[in-house]
Amino acid sequence: MHTVFYVSDGTAITAEVFGHAVLSQFPLPFEQITMPFVGDVDKALAVKARIDTCFAQSGKQPLVFHTIVDAQLRNIITSSEAKCYDFLNTFVAPIEQQLGVKADPRVHRSHGIDNKKHYDTRIDAVNYALENDDGVTTKAYDEADIILVGVSRCGKTPTSLYLALQFGIRVANYPFIDQDMEQMSLPNSLKANRHKLFGLTIDPHRLQEIRQRRMADSQYSAADQCRYELNQVERLFRMEAIPFIDTTYHSVEEISVKILERTGIRRRIY
Structure with a gap:
């Protein structure tokens, strides 16, 4: 090797x-x-x-x-x-x-705090993503640049954190749970920010594999449950005209860039 x-x-x-x-x-x-x-x-x-x-x-x-x-x-x-x-x-x-300019090399310039404003923007975005993760609170959705929605374990949290850390984008995420499946309509907190919603979906076999590692042999990780939730959520995406992408075969980096490309959201840091 x-x-x-x-x-x-x-x-x-x-x-x-x-x-x-x-x-x-x-x-x-x-x-x-x-x-x-x-x-x-x-x-x-x-x-x-x-x-x-x-x-x-x-x-x-x-x-x-x-x-x-x-x-x-x-x-x-x-x-x-x-x-x-x-x-x-x-x-x-x-x-x-x-x-026509001579370089001025300095150690730690690329990944240091040379640009304090950009660094603070990045950290603020990460803190926002953590505070608005997994639908724990919806009070600050007005401050979000984008709100990722989808079933549990489809990649919302890692994508939110990557967009925050890499691009300084303020991302909230909301998981559709059993109560949402029964009504299959947008909660009021999401309706008020309808224009910020972006959906993530995933292949049901891959979703079951991920959930199985988290809660083996449970209703949560059952194949039928995974298929049911994904069918319901994708139907909602189409009914509400919410743009969405399939995360099954894409890395967090690829998912994030695809979201920026589809939405046109401008990164806050470079």
């Missing part, structure tokens, strides 16, 4: 994201090791030693994806026995030429 190191003098999130995107193109297993906050010579030398040991033990040249701002630390890492890929400097020089 090939070993991949993600190395950075910051969080290493950028190196991971780029690296994962590249490696996803190869149908191979990888052992992946993240080494963040390599901020001084001693740490850089320790990382280099670990990379070299990996090569000596496996006989396979490791891959290193790095985003290291400091040139001295970068040189230590690139002197290792690995094949190193520098994501930052690969793009910085051509962009400097295009913009």
Whole structure:
């Protein structure tokens, strides 16, 4: 198995994201090791030693994806026995030429609190999502950018949190429960914000699988119950002309971007 190191003098999130995107193109297993906050010579030398040991033990040249701002630390890492890929400097020089501006590299700029306004917007959105999760309260729905609706366990909560954390969007979510199934009409709290509603649905077999892990062999996770709830909710979506998407084969990231594309909601942070 090939070993991949993600190395950075910051969080290493950028190196991971780029690296994962590249490696996803190869149908191979990888052992992946993240080494963040390599901020001084001693740490850089320790990382280099670990990379070299990996090569000596496996006989396979490791891959290193790095985003290291400091040139001295970068040189230590690139002197290792690995094949190193520098994501930052690969793009910085051509962009400097295009913009006619010299880059001013700083550690922690990408994932630090460099832009306090954006950071506060993101945290406020996360707090809003947590406070308005799962229909616990509906009092603050007027403040929502969007309200996700659907049956329990179709992906509403993780999608709400991702939209908040990644884009600064204020998302509430409401689960349709047994009482809603009997009447099959929108609760008053949702009617008042009808224009903000967006539905999520899912394949009944997948829903049963998810619910089974949560409450095995219960009425909640029964196949007939899953089919019934989904049929009722999808009928409501169509009757009320609520836009919705099927989450079965999509990641949280894909679901979130599809929602933004369908609704036209503008992200608050970049």
